[in-house]
Amino acid sequence: MVTMxxxxxxxxxxSLMLQGHCQGVTQHPEIxxxxxxxxxxxxCSHNKDVSHTQMYWYRQRPGESMTLVVYTVYGGQPDxxxxxxxxxxxxxxxxxxxxxxxxxxxxxxAGVYFCAVSKHSDxxxxxx
Numbered sequence: 001m002v003t004m005x006x007x008x009x010x011x012x013x014x015s016l017m018l019q020g021h022c023q024g025v026t027q028h029p030e031i032x033x034x035x036x037x038x039x040x041x042x043x044c045s046h047n048k049d050v051s052h053t054q055m056y057w058y059r060q061r062p063g064e065s066m067t068l069v070v071y072t073v074y075g076g077q078p079d080x081x082x083x084x085x086x087x088x089x090x091x092x093x094x095x096x097x098x099x100x101x102x103x104x105x106x107x108x109x110a111g112v113y114f115c116a117v118s119k120h121s122d123x124x125x126x127x128x
Contacts, residue, residue: 024046024047024048025044025045025046025048025115025116025117026044026045026046027042027043027044027113027115028042028043034105035105036105036106036107037104037105037106038105039101039102039103039104039105040101040102040105041099041100041101042057042099042100042101042102042113042115043097043098043099044057044097044098044099044100044115044117045096045097045098046096046117047096048096048117050095050096051095051119052095052096052117052118052119053073053074053075053092053095053119054071054072054073054074054117054118054119055071055072055073055090055092055098055115055116055117056068056070056071056072056114056115056116056117056118057069057070057071057072057088057090057100057113057114057115057116058113058114058115058116059111059112059113059114060111060112060113060114061108061110061111062110062111064111066114068081069083069088069090069100069113070083070088070090070100072090072091072092072098073092074092074094074095075092076092078090078091078092086103087102087103087104088100088101088102088103089101089103098115100113100115
């Protein structure tokens with residue numbers, strides 16, 4: 001008889017504010033443990049003024065630099081760039097709150113996920 005132990009994946013949350021420090025930007029849960037093939041949701045909120053309508057979610061895998069997962073703006077559609085929308089889902093419920101869901105968790109999804117907020121777009125794609 002083979003006994004299978006569920007494999008847990010840790011997603012660590014951190015926050016930052018573009019053009020400043022992370023003061024006033026919070027993420028929860030701070031550590032999200034989940035099993036392979038499940039989903040994990042992280043929430044981000046800020047107490048800046050309502051003009052901070054833009055939210056960025058970054059992922060940093062162990063030993064790698066941060067990469068942008070998705071850019072969201074209140075009232076707009078998320079921009080996943082080159083990443084598959086089947087893997088990630090982002091919502092921006094208000095100018096102060098947003099959430100990122102990582103679907104179908106796999107080992108390569110483990111890492112630190114950062115939320116950042118901004119008043120204006122700081123990310124520009126070449127060719128756009």
